[in-house]
Amino acid sequence: MAKTVSSSGGSHWVVEKGQIEKAMGEAKAATAVNVRSVAISIFIVVLISLLIARVVSITAIWNTILQSPMLNFLVLMSGYLLGSFGLAIVVLTIIIRLLTFPLIARQIRASKTMEAIQPKVRQLQKKYATDSQKLGQEIMKLRKEHGINPLGCYLPTLIQFPIWIALYISVIQALAYTPENLLGLQELLYSPLVLVSAVPLNHHFLWLDLTHGDIGMAFLETVSTWMLFKMSAMPTTAQQQSMNRVLQWAIPLLFGFMTLILPTGLSLYWVTSNIVGIILQYPLTGWGSLRMPSLSMLKGGASQPSRKVAAKAGGAPSTRKEPGKGVPLKPGGAKAGVAGSGKKVAGGNDVISKAETVGREARRDEGKDSGGSDRDCSG
């Protein structure tokens, strides 16, 4: 808005057209959010009322919304895919992976943004070391500036959990390891005869008997989990790195062991999911810490890639050791500790990568990290 003086000598506020449109847009968005919130609230109240009145049960809701459709889809798909239940698992896993990928991508971006603002967070921690309330407020403000919703880091994973569990149960149920499983399957199948005639499902796929554990799949599961873990691993503090070193082996081995003792139908889902995950995640994270360090990096130290990025961005490699000081992002641009605006960081992988790299270097330069830092999204 601008204040102008009229010919009559009086003054009034002139609101620019763009500002009006912006304000209207915000108002519309706010109304839409309100309507959505009201609708969600009504839905939750109705659902809780029905549950309390025992008109519906949680099991019935679970089966109706998720379990039954998934199970029927699997059975139907296996009917169309030459009667191969293994192929149906692969197809369903790929579909689920693709459908949930936007959530995963958002989570990865949120993690990276969170990582990139760590230097700022540490500065705040130093600044407000004695005032935790103010520190909290400032951190919230910082997150807001960078468009970070802490829940956004976990929500995608939480949303996927029911899908994983439903798929897990579907596989167990559809493989009908026991008569109880088969009867459970019957209760969830829709009536059409095409589904009924597909039961029991062919539980042989490639060299696998999907009802038994398999050492080959255990190996694939261990390797693919390890690869995805390494690709996903974020730079961490020394303490966290040490924990990560244990986990990067323990978790793949644990899942490998599970693969050995549980029906291979499940590990087929896990392995497929991992492979698709690696393919989808590569454009976002690259090979991550899976990439072999080059000889020059080994000789020159771990900060080599950061120098490269900084040089590309027009800055000079940092050799400074002072805490809080970093590398200019661009000529005359921000320091490492203030790695660009949040919007830019969240907007594209390239910028994320640069900001993140600079952030990492800043921490390395500091030579220390606070274990209790604000790292809601990263390891």
Add this chain to the structure above:
Amino acid sequence: MFNSVPTWPTKILLAALLLGAAVLSGCIGPRGWPGTVGDSHSLYVGTMIGSVLALNPVTGAERWEFEPQSVQTGSIGSGNLTSIKNAFLSCSQGGAGSFRAGYFYGAPVVANGMIYVAYFSGVVYAIDAASGQQAWNYDLKSHIAGGLAVAGGTVLVGSSNGNISALDAGNGTLKWEFSSKDEIWGAPAVADGVVYFGSLDHSLYALNATDGKEKWEFRTEGGIGSTPLVVGGVVYVGSFDHKFYAIDGETGAQKWVFEGSRDWFWCAATYDDGTIYAASLDNNVYALEAGNGTVAWPQPFKASNRVKSSPIIVSGLLVVASENGNVYGLDPKTGKKEWEFDGIKAKVLSPLYSAEGIVYINSQDNKLHALNGENGFEFWGLPLGS
């Protein structure tokens, strides 16, 4: 599996997911539905903990208990891979970290002073009926989920590897084996030197009982999980394709088919006085004329839940138990309900057994109920151990 950057909270949630999934998978693992048989001296009752009890049929007093070697408790930390797998697949049985391997489906069989039991673990046991001592056992190396039959000195049992195996009833040696194309989850029936059994490969097979040679194969559009009923040279069997078939026992030709059901036929049918009684998972019990398959009742009897236990004729009434524990006494001529008993507070999946006008019903809470077949009065409900 790891869909994203593995973060600490994510890792914790993943661990929780894994645990939850393992528990969930265990909760739908095998529990069995053991049944009851008897002779002039005792009732032989299968329990949910894998043992067989010999009881006084009138008082319910215990005479002996047989617990096979495969019924062992163990823990995740102490077993081999199979044991650990069983632990994952049996959360509801042994409590945290423990398991029991001795589940069985269907009733034991009494013949020639012996009790024969086929366990889910794949081991068939022969037990001396008088003493409760094991005579022999044979491991089929595959799961058994459908009971067994004994005829002419031969024990016949189907297993999850698709094989029907014939064992010598006297010493447990293998006589012959026949392979179907999928799992066998129903006990075979034997009549006039022919073995009839259904397979989940959608077929009903007829084999020569002496050497296991195939006489014929009858295809349906769904798996067959129940024991065939053989009456007067005709084989009656229901399928997952919602149809109930009558097949010539000699040639394998279809005599008639009933298509009025809306769900699977799961349990064996019953015959009485020219009528076949077949229960379906659509909650209905159908009465069909054995000769031509026409419906004998004005309308089928609708139970309050799915019927998974084979109906039985007791004191001139057709006794039916639904899965939710309701028991009905029906007039076999009209399908009219004469009495109803709703005192069983657990699922009923096991086949019913009757003797001297008493109906014996195993419930999934590991109890044996004795009901008067004439009026549904419960004589006793006996806990079968913990």
